Each structure stands twice: as C-alpha cells, then as structure tokens.
Amino acid sequence: MARGNIKRYEATYAKLLRFYPKSYRQRFAEPMHQMFADMCRELDQNGKNTRSFTYKIYAETVAGILTERVQEVVMNIKANRPKVVIGVSLVSISIIATAILLNNHPTTVAQPIQPGTWLKQVRELSKGKKTACLANVSSATDAVKRDDSFTEFKGQKFSTFEEVEGGAIADIPAGTNYHLTINSYTNNTVKGTMTYDKGYGSYNYTTQKLPAHGQWQLMSIVACKALP
Amino acid sequence: MSNSKAYTPLTPAVLYILMALADSEKHGYAIMKQVEADSESKVSMGPGTLYGSLKRMLEAGLVAESEKKIDPDMDDQRRIYYKITGAGKQALEAELERYRRVVSLTKRPASGVTT
Numbered sequence A: 001m002a003r004g005n006i007k008r009y010e011a012t013y014a015k016l017l018r019f020y021p022k023s024y025r026q027r028f029a030e031p032m033h034q035m036f037a038d039m040c041r042e043l044d045q046n047g048k049n050t051r052s053f054t055y056k057i058y059a060e061t062v063a064g065i066l067t068e069r070v071q072e073v074v075m076n077i078k079a080n081r082p083k084v085v086i087g088v089s090l091v092s093i094s095i096i097a098t099a100i101l102l103n104n105h106p107t108t109v110a111q112p113i114q115p116g117t118w119l120k121q122v123r124e125l126s127k128g129k130k131t132a133c134l135a136n137v138s139s140a141t142d143a144v145k146r147d148d149s150f151t152e153f154k155g156q157k158f159s160t161f162e163e164v165e166g167g168a169i170a171d172i173p174a175g176t177n178y179h180l181t182i183n184s185y186t187n188n189t190v191k192g193t194m195t196y197d198k199g200y201g202s203y204n205y206t207t208q209k210l211p212a213h214g215q216w217q218l219m220s221i222v223a224c225k226a227l228p
Numbered sequence B: 001m002s003n004s005k006a007y008t009p010l011t012p013a014v015l016y017i018l019m020a021l022a023d024s025e026k027h028g029y030a031i032m033k034q035v036e037a038d039s040e041s042k043v044s045m046g047p048g049t050l051y052g053s054l055k056r057m058l059e060a061g062l063v064a065e066s067e068k069k070i071d072p073d074m075d076d077q078r079r080i081y082y083k084i085t086g087a088g089k090q091a092l093e094a095e096l097e098r099y100r101r102v103v104s105l106t107k108r109p110a111s112g113v114t115t
Helices: A003-017 A022-045 A051-078 A082-103 A119-125 A138-147 A160-166 B012-021 B028-038 B047-060 B086-107
Strands: A150-153 A156-159 A178-186 A189-196 A201-209 A216-224 B063-070 B078-084
Touching: A003 A022, A003 A051, A022 A051, A022 B028, A022 B047, A022 B078, A051 B047, A119 A201, A119 A216, B012 B028, B012 B047, B012 B063, B012 B078, B012 B086, B028 B047, B028 B078, B047 B063, B078 B086
Parallel strands: none
Antiparallel strands: A150 A156, A178 A189, A189 A201, A201 A216, B063 B078
C-alpha cells in the first residue's frame, strides 16, 4: 500500500476519534491513533491490503463511540441532566451520519449496480468513483463467440449475451448503438466494458452464464472512465 | 479489591488483556499482539475494543497506567504502558480457577445417566 493511503486512513481515523466523549478522548485518543498507525504499518510491511482492515476498524470505532456515548447518557440520566442527554443524543445521531458518509467515501471502489437500473441512478451511484474501463482482450472475445448461441430478431442475428448487455440500463433508448469489449472470460463469467453512443457513457459489466439453462445473466454494471 | 470474584466471569477481552499483562507491563499495540498470540489468532482486537476494555478495567482497578516510555523494539514514539494490579491478578486467578472447575466438571461421570 502507498504511504499516501496510510496517511489518508490515519486522517480519517483521527476525525472519527473526535466523536468519543471528551474525557475518553483526552485519555485514549492519542494511544488509539498510535495503535492504528502501528497496525497499518505492520500490514503494509507484510504487503497486505489495508483497505478492508481499515473499514473493519472504522466500524469497530463507531461501535465503540456509540457504546461510550450511551454510557455517558445513562450516567447523565442518573445525574438528572436532561440537557446534556439531548446534546449527547444529537452527537450520536451525527456519528451515525458520519459513518454513512464514510461508507460513501470517494476513495472507495465503485459499487456494483444492478441490471435494469435507470441511467440517472447509475450515474449518481458511480459519481466520484475512479474505476477504469476494462480493455479489450480478443482471445476472450473469441471464446465467447464460440461458446455463445445466436437468436434471430427481425432478420438480425444476436447472441444471447449481446441481448442481455443491450438491456443493461433501463432507459437508454432502444436502437442506441453500443460497443462491447470483453476483458476476461473464465468459468462462465464474462467481464468487460460497454460504451453507448450519444454520450450515454461507458460501463464495466459482469455477466454469468446460468448453469441450469445456459442463458446469460447480467450481474452488475459500474460506470467507468474511458481508457485514453 | 476486597472480593476478586466480584468481577468473574470476565469477558473474553478482559481475560485476554489480563493474561497479556500477567508477566510484564505493555503498551496497547503490544497487548494486542500478545492477545493475538495467546489466542492463536482467534481473538483480534482493534483499538476501539482494546481501549474500551482498558477504560473499564482502569475504573475497576484491574489494571493501572504505568509511565509513558519508548519501546526500543518499535520506533522513537513514547507510549503509555499498562500493568496488572493486585486486584487484576486476583480476578485473573479467580477466573482461571472457575475455568478449572468447569473443566473438572466435564471430566466427572454424569450421575443418573445410563448407557
């Protein structure tokens, strides 16, 4: 992992620590931050991916913050301090909101979008994500052509695979041309990119051939940036 | 602590932290590594779990903060060390005794059971 990533994870973690109650923060925020940095460094030295680790730690931290905040509320109820209770409750709500925002952090990979989603939703869900479009691999294309079955519609031949891809996004007008690339084809799973004409954009897709009846089913679509 | 049994049964996190501190004082990261080794990687503690537990253990008098110093095996940062207290040792011993009793119960033939 790049050193820059560790710094970014540490900065996010430091922000999260601010949500602990003041007394807790004053006593433990520094050693907690130190320990988080130590753990990141160790994973980095062992060449392990720290992304899933950091998300796990963030989730654990949010749970810890809520625990400490609830304890604070209970103590304040016992001490008959309702204003403090309301204040602490508001802070807890903001913690949950922060956790949701962290989940949508722009450094995360694009989320898979289900087939049949509307174009506006696809673009919205993929906003700010940096997934690159997958490059074409001709041997994979050949494999699909050999393996695929063709159907006829109004005198034109289509592969089942193409039909599935053509119906990927719900509101792209019928008849809009698209260019399909196939990046990989392994174990009946095909991954590649489809680019629609008329500025409808490029999308990475994953599609699988169902073992039961041999039909292709689109599993996910993710908006991507075109390769230079 | 006058009655060490008041804290038993201990939570797994507290038990492992006490065991990690039983032989020597340690800082947070070293405690985490020791817990990982003692549990054969079955228990992994992030900073939130570790320091949340330490806070409650400090309040209960099971552990105490030691001085802030540099770990020569790591970097040049000063770290807070934690040590087990007398009450912590008693609570650990009481918990281990409780485990021994449970194990001995499982070895005893069950009465009234016919095979």
